[in-house]
Amino acid sequence: MSNDMKIACSEHCLVEITNTKFVLFWKWDFRGTIDANDSVASFSTTDPSDYNPSESLFSTASESDYNVSTDDNVGEIVHTLPFKVMGSCYNIGIQSVFEEAHKMMYNGETIKARIRPDPNNPYDAEAIAVEFDVGYGFVGVGFLSKELTKYVHPPLQASHIKDVIVDSVRFRTTWSMIGFYAKISITRIGSVWEPEVVRKSLTVR
Numbered sequence: 215m216s217n218d219m220k221i222a223c224s225e226h227c228l229v230e231i232t233n234t235k236f237v238l239f240w241k242w243d244f245r246g247t248i249d250a251n252d253s254v255a256s257f258s259t260t261d262p263s264d265y266n267p268s269e270s271l272f273s274t275a276s277e278s279d280y281n282v283s284t285d286d287n288v289g290e291i292v293h294t295l296p297f298k299v300m301g302s303c304y305n306i307g308i309q310s311v312f313e314e315a316h317k318m319m320y321n322g323e324t325i326k327a328r329i330r331p332d333p334n335n336p337y338d339a340e341a342i343a344v345e346f347d348v349g350y351g352f353v354g355v356g357f358l359s360k361e362l363t364k365y366v367h368p369p370l371q372a373s374h375i376k377d378v379i380v381d382s383v384r385f386r387t388t389w390s391m392i393g394f395y396a397k398i399s400i401t402r403i404g405s406v407w408e409p410e411v412v413r414k415s416l417t418v419r
Contacts, residue, residue, distance in 0.1 A: 293406040294399050296381060296418040299344050299356040303391040308355050312394035314348045316383040325380045327398055328352060329370065342366055344398065346380065355396065365411050369402045377401040 302308045315325050326347035335341040335357075342363045345352040358366060369375050381397040389395070397418055407415075 291405055292376065292401060292403050294377075294401040295407050295411060295415040296397055296399050297358055297362070297415070298418050299396040299398060300359055302356040302396065303393045309393055311346055311348055311353055311355055312383050312396055315346055315380065315396070316385065316394060318348060319380070319383060325383075326352070327378045327380050329358065329366070329375065329378055329400065331367065331370065332357070338363075340364070340367070342370070344378075344396075346396075359414065362411055362414055365408050366400070369404070372404075374402050374404045375400060376403045 302312065318325055328345050329342050330345065332341040332343040333339050335343075338357075338360060340363050341360070342358045343354050344356050344358065346355045347353075366375075377400070379399045379401075381399050383394055383396045385394050386392065
């Protein structure tokens with residue numbers, strides 16, 4: 215095989231079982247060319263310099279950003295996945311909070327985040343609100359995807375949500391609505407996220 219062949223993982227997640235941390239990889243990008251003398255047909259892919267981990271379909275937070283740990287009182291499994299904060303691009307107030315959060319992250323500051331049930335939501339009684347604290351207390355900045363709330367409610371009600379971390383706040387100009395968008399990571403303990411949640415997480419940017 216050619217020495218120019220490089221392999222990059224573009225989709226992964228972190229799991230901890232019995233105090234042992236595992237990184238699960240399931241999508242690979244091959245960067246380079248296989249020699250014609252090999253048993254596989256020659257092919258080429260995108261140049262390695264085009265690969266940007268920050269644009270991966272999966273969360274790009276480092277292991278420390280995921281804050282993976284074990285709580286022996288609840289369970290040995292810890293699983294973290296990325297979630298998109300929905301419903302933020304149409305609200306000027308939320309955009310102002312995201313702009314402040316973006317500045318804070320740029321300066322290396324930490325943004326506190328949390329999720330909570332929102333039973334009084336006039337549009338969806340099962341809604342789960344996302345809140346950020348950028349220095350003046352927690353304020354609502356959006357919601358989790360409606361199709362995922364049925365999976366998040368049980369661990370939330372059982373106090374099995376260990377961490378909510380702000381992965382990124384970015385200003386997007388190529389999406390249908392120009393503005394700031396946020397991505398968070400939610401860590402649950404006791405069991406892994408359901409396959410439906412994992413599949414949805416693959417579309418989070």
